[in-house]
Amino acid sequence: MSKAKAQQPAVIHKVIMVGSGGVGKSALTLQFMYDEFVEDYEPTKADSYRKKVVLDGEEVQIDILDTAGQEDYAAIRDNYFRSGEGFLCVFSITEQESFQATAEFREQILRVKNDDNIPFLLVGNKADLEDKRQVTQDEAHQRALSWNVAYVETSAKTRANVDKVFYDLMREIRSRKMRASQQNNGQKKKKKTNKRKCVIL
Amino acid sequence: MMADQRLARDLTDQGFDAENYVSKLSEEGEMPLLEMKQKVHILSEKTALELKKNVYKNYSQFIETAREISILEGEMYQVSHMLTEQKTLMNTMLEMSLVSDKAIVEEIPKEKEVENPEEETRRNLAFLLEKVEGCSSVTEVPGRQLIHNGDLAELDLETFVQVHRVHMFLLNDSLMIATWLPNRRGPVRYRFQGLYELDNLAIVNIRDAGPVKNAFKVLMFPDSKIYQADSAKSKRQWLDILEDTKKKKLARDKQKRESVVRLNEQQVTPTQNVEESSNPFDERAEEISSDIAMDTEYLNVDWLQELPEDLDMCIAQRDFVGAVDLVERVNEYLKECQKTPAVKEFRARIDHRIKLLTEGLMSELQVSPERSLRGGPRAARRAVAQLIRLGRSAQACELFLKNRSAIIIYNNRQLKFEGATSLYIRCLCGVFFTSLSETGREFHKAFPEHFGCFSAFIVWTKTEMESFISIFKRHVFDSKSNLPTIAECVSIASKHCDELAAGGLDVGFYLDATISENLERVIIEERDNIIEGIKYRSQDDLWRPMNHGTETECLKFAEELASVGLDVKDSIYNVCFISLTINTAQFCKACIVMAQSLLLIHKIEREALITDTLVQIFKAQVKHLESSVKNEKFKTDLKFILKNSQYILEVLMAKIEQMYKLQNVIFPHQLVTVNGEYRRLKSIVANMAK
Numbered sequence: 001m002s003k004a005k006a007q008q009p010a011v012i013h014k015v016i017m018v019g020s021g022g023v024g025k026s027a028l029t030l031q032f033m034y035d036e037f038v039e040d041y042e043p044t045k046a047d048s049y050r051k052k053v054v055l056d057g058e059e060v061q062i063d064i065l066d067t068a069g070q071e072d073y074a075a076i077r078d079n080y081f082r083s084g085e086g087f088l089c090v091f092s093i094t095e096q097e098s099f100q101a102t103a104e105f106r107e108q109i110l111r112v113k114n115d116d117n118i119p120f121l122l123v124g125n126k127a128d129l130e131d132k133r134q135v136t137q138d139e140a141h142q143r144a145l146s147w148n149v150a151y152v153e154t155s156a157k158t159r160a161n162v163d164k165v166f167y168d169l170m171r172e173i174r175s176r177k178m179r180a181s182q183q184n185n186g187q188k189k190k191k192k193t194n195k196r197k198c199v200i201l
Numbered sequence: 202m203m204a205d206q207r208l209a210r211d212l213t214d215q216g217f218d219a220e221n222y223v224s225k226l227s228e229e230g231e232m233p234l235l236e237m238k239q240k241v242h243i244l245s246e247k248t249a250l251e252l253k254k255n256v257y258k259n260y261s262q263f264i265e266t267a268r269e270i271s272i273l274e275g276e277m278y279q280v281s282h283m284l285t286e287q288k289t290l291m292n293t294m295l296e297m298s299l300v301s302d303k304a305i306v307e308e309i310p311k312e313k314e315v316e317n318p319e320e321e322t323r324r325n326l327a328f329l330l331e332k333v334e335g336c337s338s339v340t341e342v343p344g345r346q347l348i349h350n351g352d353l354a355e356l357d358l359e360t361f362v363q364v365h366r367v368h369m370f371l372l373n374d375s376l377m378i379a380t381w382l383p384n385r386r387g388p389v390r391y392r393f394q395g396l397y398e399l400d401n402l403a404i405v406n407i408r409d410a411g412p413v414k415n416a417f418k419v420l421m422f423p424d425s426k427i428y429q430a431d432s433a434k435s436k437r438q439w440l441d442i443l444e445d446t447k448k449k450k451l452a453r454d455k456q457k458r459e460s461v462v463r464l465n466e467q468q469v470t471p472t473q474n475v476e477e478s479s480n481p482f483d484e485r486a487e488e489i490s491s492d493i494a495m496d497t498e499y500l501n502v503d504w505l506q507e508l509p510e511d512l513d514m515c516i517a518q519r520d521f522v523g524a525v526d527l528v529e530r531v532n533e534y535l536k537e538c539q540k541t542p543a544v545k546e547f548r549a550r551i552d553h554r555i556k557l558l559t560e561g562l563m564s565e566l567q568v569s570p571e572r573s574l575r576g577g578p579r580a581a582r583r584a585v586a587q588l589i590r591l592g593r594s595a596q597a598c599e600l601f602l603k604n605r606s607a608i609i610i611y612n613n614r615q616l617k618f619e620g621a622t623s624l625y626i627r628c629l630c631g632v633f634f635t636s637l638s639e640t641g642r643e644f645h646k647a648f649p650e651h652f653g654c655f656s657a658f659i660v661w662t663k664t665e666m667e668s669f670i671s672i673f674k675r676h677v678f679d680s681k682s683n684l685p686t687i688a689e690c691v692s693i694a695s696k697h698c699d700e701l702a703a704g705g706l707d708v709g710f711y712l713d714a715t716i717s718e719n720l721e722r723v724i725i726e727e728r729d730n731i732i733e734g735i736k737y738r739s740q741d742d743l744w745r746p747m748n749h750g751t752e753t754e755c756l757k758f759a760e761e762l763a764s765v766g767l768d769v770k771d772s773i774y775n776v777c778f779i780s781l782t783i784n785t786a787q788f789c790k791a792c793i794v795m796a797q798s799l800l801l802i803h804k805i806e807r808e809a810l811i812t813d814t815l816v817q818i819f820k821a822q823v824k825h826l827e828s829s830v831k832n833e834k835f836k837t838d839l840k841f842i843l844k845n846s847q848y849i850l851e852v853l854m855a856k857i858e859q860m861y862k863l864q865n866v867i868f869p870h871q872l873v874t875v876n877g878e879y880r881r882l883k884s885i886v887a888n889m890a891k
Contacts, residue, residue, distance in 0.1 A: 012359055033409065045444065046403060048418055050410040065405060079403035079420040 016084035021069030
């Protein structure tokens with residue numbers, strides 16, 4: 001702990017929250033970070049968080065980039081997406097439009113990352129507001145299936161599935177990284193395997 | 202009422218006699234008096250009331266006037282404000298029109314509009330240049346300004362450990378990062394690291410990253426960086442300003458795009474009308490895309506890429522000709538090019554250097570006390586030629602002439618005023634008119650085909666003439682020189698003017714017009730002096746031949762007269778006698794000198810005055826001769842008087858006629874008539890003998 005290196009776990013998983021404005025990206029993030037629910041809505045510009053978590057017995061860092069749903073500059077959104085390793089694509093089950101928008105986000109992410117298998121979770125938030133539901137589980141599942149990704153319904157208010165989406169995504173990211181390092185035979189891989197020896201074994 | 206008015210009129214009548222009035226009233230007893238008293242009382246009361254009313258009326262009028270005045274004052278203020286506005290407008294227009302004679306400078310007025318409000322920020326950018334190493338390309342974009350800057354620490358993306366200190370400069374269209382130089386030298390404190398377009402920049406606020414506080418992330422593809430501010434407040438400021446600037450730029454770009462679209466539409470519509478069959482939109486799009494492809498290629502030529510630096514070098518080495526050659530080459534090259542952003546950007550870089558070059562050239566022509574003027578016109582011509590090539594002929598012309606003025610002033614100062622006025626004037630004229638004609642010649646060489654500039658030269662010549670004439674007048678007229686000197690000076694100047702006129706520059710008329718008044722006054726004064734002298738001498742003229750005592754004295758006197766052109770040798774008799782009076786000799790001498798001076802400054806416009814002057818002088822002398830002839834006292838001297846008369850009216854007159862002839866001036870008939878006076882005198886004498 002006294003050394004600078006030991007202070008920060010070496011592995012960082014970079015998660016990006018995407019989705020239309022007001023669907024609860026920030027609420028999910030804050031609930032995950034601080035176990036608290038923020039009721040009053042304030043549009044996010046672009047906030048980043050970092051937290052130490054234990055993922056399947058391994059200490060890692062999660063870096064969350066909470067993007068602005070209202071960002072109207074496509075070029076800048078591209079820049080955000082480039083920096084991410086995994087995406088939580090959030091919509092509100094009480095808002096059909098936000099669900100429709102997920103298709104655009106998905107498309108943009110795939111274009112930017114140029115990778116069909118990028119770690120990605122479709123997240124239907126505000127599951128506590130069942131009476132106001134506009135998006136059926138069925139259509140959401142169908143869309144997830146067609147994208148070959150998982151669909152999870154969450155509630156930032158009740159904390160239902162909040163940890164699950166982040167951890168699920170991190171696992172995906174981790175397995176992607178491992179596959180990538182196995183494919184690579186460069187020095188980089190050796191270094192990384194050294195660091196993560198216990199995990200691999 | 203009527204009675205009242207009458208009473209008032211009676212009382213105010215001019216001829217009102219109070220005593221008389223009262224006595225008249227009292228004659229009729231007590232009743233009318235009492236009645237009268239009552240009336241007067243009523244009248245006085247009415248008057249008081251009226252007075253009050255009038256005072257009130259005056260007062261309200263006064264208030265009204267005051268109000269009017271204050272309104273007027275406000276209006277005057279407005280007018281003066283408008284005038285100042287007009288003046289600044291005129292000035293800016295003047296500045297624009299000064300750079301009007303070539304196509305290269307077409308863009309300059311537009312640029313100026315952008316520039317002026319940003320002068321200060323521009324200086325900010327200049328300061329940037331000094332502080333940051335390797336950022337010269339950043340400051341070359343016109344309209345770029347500094348919005349915010351500050352020290353930050355760059356952190357490692359993963360570990361958040363400080364990498365190095367940086368200074369961030371937020372410009373209105375981009376973000377510049379400069380790293381801190383650990384061992385700084387001079388004013389340079391940072392090294393340029395990168396310039397990022399705001400468009401592609403994503404700023405992320407790091408809300409919470411464990412122990413690291415006040416940090417934010419900047420995503421600039423392909424890399425991203427984390428910067429740490431020293432306080433929460435400073436970070437907030439950075440984020441807000443970044444956001445704000447981005448928004449502003451977005452709005453600006455949108456506006457620009459819209460105006461471009463509109464422009465394109467405008468351009469497209471007419472073509473549509475002409476060739477309805479084809480679809481102009483498709484063509485247009487193709488054209489534009491091919492244009493863009495073309496000009497990136499276009500700009501990618503080696504020499505063009507190196508041109509800005511080459512220009513810098515030429516300017517630094519004062520190789521102005523080389524620099525202008527380069528400028529002309531690039532202008533020629535870019536002329537065929539479309540005005541796409543890339544070309545415009547490049548253009549701006551070049552324009553910046555052209556400005557520097559122009560300044561350099563101008564300072565070359567600038568007159569400063571510490572610079573020697575001995576570089577002469579040839580050095581100036583070189584700078585002028587380059588400036589003309591850059592399309593700045595108006596400025597070049599102005600500076601060139603200023604330079605010449607300084608040379609003239611300098612040369613004039615070198616002249617020392619010593620000894621005779623005419624000597625000094627001769628030198629002054631020599632210097633002045635030589636520079637004038639030299640300037641004219643140089644001007645011809647320096648500004649060939651630039652006829653617009655010649656009017657400037659004429660105006661300049663006039664101002665220079667003015668100052669020359671003021672010096673001339675001071676030395677010639679104000680110093681109370683005598684007529685011969687003045688005439689000589691004037692003739693020197695006139696001769697120089699004539700020489701200039703032969704070269705095509707006529708300034709003689711101006712010289713003549715400005716000094717003729719003084720000159721005429723001097724002539725008239727001199728004439729009056731001579732006539733006065735004639736009158737004075739005639740009083741005690743005893744009509745005796747001159748006796749010089751010895752032959753040598755006599756010959757000396759004859760020699761003296763001969764020096765002014767009078768031959769008296771024939772009149773010498775008895776070794777030392779001259780058969781002329783001293784009065785005659787003096788008159789002749791004065792007359793010859795006068796005629797000489799007058800002929801020296803002879804001009805058609807002055808002909809009448811000159812003739813009249815000579816005629817009057819002669820007449821005064823003839824009058825003396827005539828009265829002497831008629832005088833009983835000189836009865837015995839008649840023959841002698843006639844001899845003198847003959848000398849004056851025939852020999853002297855013939856001499857003057859000869860002088861006229863020498864000057865190529867027609868001998869005026871008035872003087873011929875004077876010549877006839879001798880015959881008249883002779884006939885008078887003949888009549889008397891009878």
